[in-house]
Structures are given as structure tokens and as C-alpha cells.
Amino acid sequence: MADVLVIIRIYPEEPDSDLEDIVERVRRSLPEKVVLRDYRSEEMGYGLSSLLVGFTMPDSEGVLEELEEALRGVDGVSEISVEHVTRIL
Structure with a gap:
């Protein structure tokens, strides 16, 4: 079975x-088969x-x-948004 790469946008409260x-809190809460691969912060405007x-899973x-x-x-x-899902080899 293949894995997928999922990009999720996380909005802070x-x-x-x-x-x-x-x-770090996200890392501790991950389901067993999910791995956090990378992350970056992104400015959205107005501070x-x-x-x-x-994530891979x-x-x-x-x-x-x-x-x-x-x-x-x-x-x-506050909320999350799935931005992209793709199968990886």
C-alpha cells in the first residue's frame, strides 16, 4: 500500500x-501511523x-x-484546512 503526503494549514487561536x-503539541497528538515531515510558518497579513x-501516512x-x-x-x-493530498512512492 502506498503512502500519501498531506499538507495541512493550521490556524492558531x-x-x-x-x-x-x-x-510540538501537534507532534505529541499525532495518530500512530502519521509522521510530521516538515513545517513552516506563513504570514497571512495584518500580523x-x-x-x-x-504529514505522511x-x-x-x-x-x-x-x-x-x-x-x-x-x-x-483554531481551525485547520487540508491544502493538498498526493500519493508518494
Whole structure:
């Protein structure tokens, strides 16, 4: 079975949130089969920033939904948006 790369945008609850702290909380909340590969902060304007985070996971039913649920439960995360999904070899 192939893996997928998923890029998710994470919006913090507060404009002055420590994004590195949010990334560490995200790492601790990941489902077993999901790996955080890379991330970067991105300025959105008006002093607001979001995180673009790359995850790899098996291409099996329910794994992405499990990840989305885990991310929504992370303290400091306001909302998430799946930006891109692609199969990787």
C-alpha cells in the first residue's frame, strides 16, 4: 500500500501564539501511523501567521480523518484546512 503526503494549514487561536509550541503539541497528538515531515510558518497579513505542515501516512481509509480530529483537539489550534493530498512512492 502506498503512502500519501498531506499538507495541512493550521490556524492558531491567537495572533501572538507561539507557533513552535503549537508544532510540538501537534507532534505529541499525532495518530500512530502519521509522521510530521516538515513545517513552516506563513504570514497571512495584518500580523497573522499560520502553519503549513506536511504529514505522511498510509493511504488507508480513516487515517486522514483521524489526523484531522487529532489536530482540531490540539490546544491553541483554531481551525485547520487540508491544502493538498498526493500519493508518494
